Amino acid sequence: MSLKRNILDLRKRKDEVRKGGGDEAMEKQVAMGKLSARDRILAIVDEGSFHEYDMFVEHAGTDFDMGTKVLAGDGVVIGTGTIYGSPVCLFAQDFTVAGGSLGLSHARKITKIMDHALKMRVPLIGINDSGGARIQEGVNSLAGYGEIFFRNTLSSGVIPQISVILGPCAGGAVYSPALTDFVFVVENISKMFITGPAVIKSVLGEDISMEALGGARVHAEITGNAHFFALSEKECFEQIKTLITYIPWNNTQKAKTFPVKEPKSKYKIQNIVPADARLPYDIREIIKSITDGSEFFEIMELFAANIVIGFGRMNGETIGFVANQPKVLAGVLDCDSSDKAARFIRYCNAFNIPIITLEDMPGYLPGVDQEHAGVIRHGAKILYAYSEATVPKITVIIRKAYGGGYIAMNSRHLRADFVFAWPTAEIAVMGPEGAANIVFRKEISEAADPDAMRQQKIQEYKEKFANPYVAASKGYIDEVIEPQETRKILLHALKISASKDVQGPSKKHGLPPF
Amino acid sequence: MAEQEKTQIIIVHSAKYQTTYNKKYENRKVWAEPNHNHINSYIPGTIIDILVKEGQKVAAGQSILILEAMKMFNDVKMPFKGKILKVNVEKGQKIPKNFLIIEIEPAD
Numbered sequence: 001m002s003l004k005r006n007i008l009d010l011r012k013r014k015d016e017v018r019k020g021g022g023d024e025a026m027e028k029q030v031a032m033g034k035l036s037a038r039d040r041i042l043a044i045v046d047e048g049s050f051h052e053y054d055m056f057v058e059h060a061g062t063d064f065d066m067g068t069k070v071l072a073g074d075g076v077v078i079g080t081g082t083i084y085g086s087p088v089c090l091f092a093q094d095f096t097v098a099g100g101s102l103g104l105s106h107a108r109k110i111t112k113i114m115d116h117a118l119k120m121r122v123p124l125i126g127i128n129d130s131g132g133a134r135i136q137e138g139v140n141s142l143a144g145y146g147e148i149f150f151r152n153t154l155s156s157g158v159i160p161q162i163s164v165i166l167g168p169c170a171g172g173a174v175y176s177p178a179l180t181d182f183v184f185v186v187e188n189i190s191k192m193f194i195t196g197p198a199v200i201k202s203v204l205g206e207d208i209s210m211e212a213l214g215g216a217r218v219h220a221e222i223t224g225n226a227h228f229f230a231l232s233e234k235e236c237f238e239q240i241k242t243l244i245t246y247i248p249w250n251n252t253q254k255a256k257t258f259p260v261k262e263p264k265s266k267y268k269i270q271n272i273v274p275a276d277a278r279l280p281y282d283i284r285e286i287i288k289s290i291t292d293g294s295e296f297f298e299i300m301e302l303f304a305a306n307i308v309i310g311f312g313r314m315n316g317e318t319i320g321f322v323a324n325q326p327k328v329l330a331g332v333l334d335c336d337s338s339d340k341a342a343r344f345i346r347y348c349n350a351f352n353i354p355i356i357t358l359e360d361m362p363g364y365l366p367g368v369d370q371e372h373a374g375v376i377r378h379g380a381k382i383l384y385a386y387s388e389a390t391v392p393k394i395t396v397i398i399r400k401a402y403g404g405g406y407i408a409m410n411s412r413h414l415r416a417d418f419v420f421a422w423p424t425a426e427i428a429v430m431g432p433e434g435a436a437n438i439v440f441r442k443e444i445s446e447a448a449d450p451d452a453m454r455q456q457k458i459q460e461y462k463e464k465f466a467n468p469y470v471a472a473s474k475g476y477i478d479e480v481i482e483p484q485e486t487r488k489i490l491l492h493a494l495k496i497s498a499s500k501d502v503q504g505p506s507k508k509h510g511l512p513p514f
Numbered sequence: 515m516a517e518q519e520k521t522q523i524i525i526v527h528s529a530k531y532q533t534t535y536n537k538k539y540e541n542r543k544v545w546a547e548p549n550h551n552h553i554n555s556y557i558p559g560t561i562i563d564i565l566v567k568e569g570q571k572v573a574a575g576q577s578i579l580i581l582e583a584m585k586m587f588n589d590v591k592m593p594f595k596g597k598i599l600k601v602n603v604e605k606g607q608k609i610p611k612n613f614l615i616i617e618i619e620p621a622d
Binding site for chain 2: 203204205206221222277278279280304305306326327328329330331332336362363364365366367368369372402403430431432433434435437
């Protein structure tokens with residue numbers, strides 16, 4: 001064979017693999033609003049940057065006549081590319097090939113690229129679109145999943161791991177995304193569950209659709225399994241690319257810095273917060289009034305919206321924001337919001353991202369459902385995460401900082417580096433209403449007009465304790481600042497914290513309450 | 515800025531806060547004191563056998579019913595010494611979770 005013929009032969013072989021499961025299967029895929037596995041990768045990475053490996057790997061099945069079947073690339077595409085110049089390793093399951101089912105070779109391709117990502121210390125992006133285990137390969141496919149989960153855990157906190165659910169991801173397969181840092185879902189396309197609707201119906205008699213059981217919205221809003229929700233694959237790919245700009249390649253590096261932009265003038269920080277602490281506002285307006293270019297990339301927007309988490313930049317550097325949201329459930333801490341914030345704080349700490357905490361919360365959500373759902377152990381996670389974090393930690397108390405919530409929200413006592421408070425801050429053991437009822441119980445009950453007395457005592461308590469100055473007098477607050485100084489002071493605090501270095505006692509690992 | 519949308523109230527430490535509810539909070543389960551004289555299914559399943567009759571006196575720990583769920587035969591036992599007041603199921607019946615299967619009353 002001449003070289004030319006060799007090349008033509010190679011091209012023909014590659015083209016054959018690129019056809020995946022064939023034209024008909026591809027058409028079906030596209031009709032569902034889905035791109036093919038390769039097109040998805042190409043939509044995420046920089047143009048011309050993708051290189052695919054293991055195209056000619058064959059499946060390992062021999063039972064049930066599998067020996068005679070050809071499965072292109074064994075139903076998964078792996079490779080490397082760049083996103084805005086940053087290197088990434090990727091895999092994408094190809095639903096058109098045997099339903100993207102996972103057999104031994106399929107799993108080995110995935111673990112190969114996972115090993116590569118860990119060795120090269122670059123982010124891993126996995127696109128899940130699979131019917132599940134390849135039943136014909138039996139226990140080998142279970143082994144494949146196990147090998148993937150193990151590597152997810154090994155890589156956790158070393159390289160960023162991103163899971164994109166673009167099709168079914170059911171049964172054991174869900175645990176790879178669940179072990180990764182960020183899970184992306186798309187409406188009407190993503191389906192995640194341990195046990196599907198058919199089995200649930202036959203065993204339990206409960207009749208539910210796939211979408212209602214484990215659709216994108218369910219995971220973004222109810223379960224908290226998903227971090228980013230999109231209406232189309234295109235929107236999802238944009239979200240992934242944006243995320244990559246905010247995070248470092250690995251845990252020994254810092255995220256890329258960008259040119260500094262002043263916040264947009266339409267965000268007037270001094271006009272956002274109502275003076276009455278019982279009235280709501282959108283804390284995201286405060287975040288946007290202090291970040292570079294007023295940009296804020298929110299994570300888990302729909303889940304536990306009573307706490308807001310996400311990335312913004314200050315002085316061009318990525319910052320993780322954790323902020324109580326008075327607009328939803330008065331910004332209380334509860335099981336879900338503690339879980340959400342704690343995981344994010346740990347992410348920021350693992351990847352060298354400073355944390356700014358904006359505090360305005362009345363305490364923990366009261367209720368039997370919360371107590372019985374374990375608000376004690378869930379709430380403890382947030383304390384644990386802040387205490388453990390060694391990245392720069394800065395708090396701004398905007399209004400309410402009451403009770404256990406005050407301690408939890410990156411207080412001085414958990415080794416915050418800087419704690420600032422607005423003059424509107426109320427730092428107290430509890431709100432004036434509750435405190436007055438306890439401290440002045442006798443005076444109130446014995447008064448001729450108990451309601452008038454209660455109001456008077458609430459007012460007295462408010463004037464004396466509902467301010468930042470009691471805490472400031474004890475050094476728990478470093479400085480009481482004017483709202484419009486917030487960005488300037490945060491920039492300064494970040495600058496001072498840039499080479500922060502603290503070491504805790506040496507240990508194998510801590511035991512956070514999960 | 516005060517919200518124009520519909521606001522709701524959350525009470526924490528006696529203070530009323532204007533805010534909005536999320537779906538999960540709206541759908542939260544309101545706790546009710548359990549009735550110890552009611553035997554409810556703790557899992558959905560099929561009634562395989564009923565081992566007692568209405569009016570029968572039963573010792574604590576005695577099997578009163580077999581409920582098949584998740585491929586297991588679950589032995590439902592009398593929680594205390596008492597009498598069977600009412601049996602609300604029959605053999606072969608499929609029941610959901612929290613279904614009131616048997617009503618009982620304690621005996622001295």
